Amino acid sequence: MAKHFEIDDGFIAEQNEQVRGFVEEDYEALAKKLRRQGVDAADLITRAQSFRVAVPSWGVGTGGTRFARFPGEGEPRDIYEKLEDCGTIFKLVRSTPGVSLHIPWDKPEDAGELREFARARGLHFDAMNSNTFQDQPDQKLSYKFGSLTHPERGVREQAIEHNIECIEIGERLGSKAHTVWIGDGGNFPGQQHFRRALERYLESMREIYDAIPEDWRLFIEHKFYEPAFYSTVINDWGVSYYAARELGDKAFCLVDLGHHAPNVNIEMIVARLIQFGKLAGFHFNDSKYGDDDLDAGSIKPFQLFLIFNELVDAELNRVPKFDPAYMLDQSHNVTDPIESLMMSATELVRAFVQAHLVDRAALTEAQEKCDPLIALATLKEAFNTDVSSILALARERAGGAIDPIATYRASSYRFHKAEERPSGRVAVASGIV
Ligand code: LRH
Ligand code: MN
Numbered sequence: 001m002a003k004h005f006e007i008d009d010g011f012i013a014e015q016n017e018q019v020r021g022f023v024e025e026d027y028e029a030l031a032k033k034l035r036r037q038g039v040d041a042a043d044l045i046t047r048a049q050s051f052r053v054a055v056p057s058w059g060v061g062t063g064g065t066r067f068a069r070f071p072g073e074g075e076p077r078d079i080y081e082k083l084e085d086c087g088t089i090f091k092l093v094r095s096t097p098g099v100s101l102h103i104p105w106d107k108p109e110d111a112g113e114l115r116e117f118a119r120a121r122g123l124h125f126d127a128m129n130s131n132t133f134q135d136q137p138d139q140k141l142s143y144k145f146g147s148l149t150h151p152e153r154g155v156r157e158q159a160i161e162h163n164i165e166c167i168e169i170g171e172r173l174g175s176k177a178h179t180v181w182i183g184d185g186g187n188f189p190g191q192q193h194f195r196r197a198l199e200r201y202l203e204s205m206r207e208i209y210d211a212i213p214e215d216w217r218l219f220i221e222h223k224f225y226e227p228a229f230y231s232t233v234i235n236d237w238g239v240s241y242y243a244a245r246e247l248g249d250k251a252f253c254l255v256d257l258g259h260h261a262p263n264v265n266i267e268m269i270v271a272r273l274i275q276f277g278k279l280a281g282f283h284f285n286d287s288k289y290g291d292d293d294l295d296a297g298s299i300k301p302f303q304l305f306l307i308f309n310e311l312v313d314a315e316l317n318r319v320p321k322f323d324p325a326y327m328l329d330q331s332h333n334v335t336d337p338i339e340s341l342m343m344s345a346t347e348l349v350r351a352f353v354q355a356h357l358v359d360r361a362a363l364t365e366a367q368e369k370c371d372p373l374i375a376l377a378t379l380k381e382a383f384n385t386d387v388s389s390i391l392a393l394a395r396e397r398a399g400g401a402i403d404p405i406a407t408y409r410a411s412s413y414r415f416h417k418a419e420e421r422p423s424g425r426v427a428v429a430s431g432i433v
Contacts, residue, residue, distance in 0.1 A: 005416035007088060007407070009399065015407040016396050023402055027389035037359070041390060044353050048387075048394035051349045053284070053326040054098030054126035055341050057106050060085040063293065063331030072336060074417025079106045080117060081421060085338055087121030092407060093345050094400035098126035100327050101173070103166045104136055111172035127177035127219060127281075127325060128170035132159040133227065146184040148204035149197040149233050156204050164211045171213060177280075177325060178212065179254055180205070181221035185228025185235070197233045202246055209247045218251045219280040219325070220244055223259035226291055236260075237269045244278045252280030256329055257307075258291040259283075267306040274314045274322060281325030282307075284348060293331035295340045297347030304351045305383045312355035336414060342404045349391055357382035 031041035060082050062072045076082040083099065090096045099118065108114040118124060132147030140158065143150070147159035159182075167178050184201070186192040205220075212218050222240040225232055234240055237253060244251040253273050260266055273279035286292070286299040297304045314322045326348065332340045359378055366375035392402045401407040 004084060004420060005413065006084075007091060007411045007413055011411060012092070012399075012401050012407055015410055016402045019402050019406075020396070023389050023392045023396075027393055030385075030387070030389055034357075039357060044356060044387065044390050045394045045397065047356050048349050048353050048391055049094070049398050051095050051326075051352050052098065053096055053328060053345055053348050054100045055086050055089060055096050055345070056327065056329050057082045057086070057099055057101050059328060059330050059332065059341055060089075060337045062337060063333050065333065070333070071423065072414075073423070074414050074419075074421045075423065077421055079108060079114065081417075082106070083114075083118050083121060083123060085417075086123055088408070088413060089338055089341050089345070090122055091399075092395075092401040092404040093342050094395050094398035095349055096341070096345050097122055097124060098327070099123050100126045100129060100179075101170075101175075102129040102131060103162075103169060104131060107169065108173070111169060115173050125170065125173040125175040126327060127179045128166045128173075128175050129179045129181070130163045130166045132162060133181075133183040146192075146197075146233075147182050148180075149182070149184040149192075149200045151200075156200060160204050160207045163208045167208075167211055167213070167216070170216075176215060177217045177219055178208075179219040179221055179280075180208065181223065181254075181256075182234065183223075183227040183232070185225075185232035186230050187228060188230055192231055192233070194231065198239065201233050202243060205243060205247055205251075209251060212250050216250065217280065217325075218247065219254040220251060221254040221256055221259070221283065223256065223291065224261050237273065241273065241276060241278055251278075253278050254280040254283065254325075256283035256285070256291075257296075257303075258285050258287040258293055258329075262289065266303065267310050270307055271310045274310065274319055277319075277321035279322070279324050281327065283327055283329030284344065285328065285330045293329065295330060295332075295335075295347070296328060296344040297351065298344075301347065301351070302383060304347065305354055306379070308348075308351040308355035309358060309379060309382075312352070312358070313360065316360065338413070339405055339408060342408065346391060346404070349394070350387060353387045353390055354382045354385060357385055357387070 034041045061075055076085055086099045132143050135142050141155045148156055150156050163180060170178060209218055220240045220243055222234045222236050223232060224235050240253040244253050255270060257266060284296040286294045286296055288299050328341060328344050363375055363378045366378060396402045
C-alpha cells in the first residue's frame, strides 16, 4: 500500500514553538482584562476544547456552481481519501472528530473497514444524509418531479427505501442520526397541490421514522427554494416543526443557515425551536444572497454570534431536550477545502466562546428594565472581544496547531496529495456542483 503523507505531531509541535510566545503574551493580556470582568480565561479554554462540529464528507472536494467547477490539486478520489483529509483537519484544529456522510456519494463497500479507517484517525461518523435530489445511473424511477412527495407511489417507495438503506449503512458505521433534505417542489403555479404534497411527505416520512433505531434521531432540513424555484414542500421552519411534531419524539428540525430568505432572523428561529424542544442542530455556513454555502462566519459573523448567544443561553439555563448536533455544510469553489473547513470550525468555536463571555446578569437586567442600548452593548462587548489566543491555546493543549492554516501550508500537504492523487480520476460528485 503506497505510503500516504500525513502531518506528524512533531512537525505541529515545531510550528507551535515558533509562535507560542506571542500567543501566550496575548493570552496573558486578555486573561487580565477578563479577570476585571470576573471571567476566568482558563475556563474558556476548557469550554473551547469541549466544542465539537462535524465536517461534511462532500466538503473536502472542490465545489462548483452550475456554471463551472475548478478542481484543485490532490482532490480526494474516494471516501478513504476524503477521510484522510478530514483526519488532517481534526489533527490541526482538534474540534472536528465527526464526519457526516452522504449516500450514495460515500456508499462504503465495507462499512466495518471504513469505520476502522476512520477510528484510526480519531474520527467517527455523525449524521447520515440521503440523496433523492439526483438520479443515480442504476435508478429505476426518476426524481425529476419529486421524491418523498412524488404523485406516483412507486417513486415515493423508491425514495423511502433509499432512506432506510442510509439508516442501515449508518448503523454499521456507528452513526446516531439521519438527515432528510428533499428538493421537492414546483417551478410554476399549479404544478403541485400544496396540501396533497405535504400529506405525501408525512406519509413517506412516517415509514422512514419507523425505521429509525430507538437511540437515533431523525433530522428534517427545511429550505426556502432551489432546486425548485416557485414552491418547496419543506420550505421553512414552521412546516418542519409541524412535521417533527406529527412524526414523534425522535424527529427534530435542522437549521441550515443558507436555507432562509435574506434578512430572516435565524437566531429567533433557533430560540423558537429550542423552546419547542425540537432543535436538531445545524448545517453551518454563510451566504449573502441564496444558498451560497460560503464559509461559516465569513459574511455575517455577528449573526453567527447571535445564534450561539441563543445556544449558550439555553445550555446555561439547562433547557429540556437541548442537545443540538453541529455540522458544517459548505461548498468550497475558490479556496483549498481543508483550509476553509479549518477556518470555519475555528469561527464556530470563536462564536461559542464569545457567547460564553456575555454578562447574562447584565443582559437580563437591561432586558427586564427595557434598556435596549445596554442590552445591545452587553452583547457587543462579548462579540468585540478578540478570543483568538484562547482558541489557539485550546487547540495546542489538545495536541493541535496554534495556527492551523500556517502549519498546513508549511507541511505542503496539498503538494504531497497532488503527488499521491494524480488528478486523472476525481470522485463522483466529490463536492456539490
Ligand atoms: C441542500 C443541502 C443539504 C445537503 C446538500 C448537500 O442545499 O444543504 O443539506 O444534502 O446541501
Ligand atoms: Mn444542508
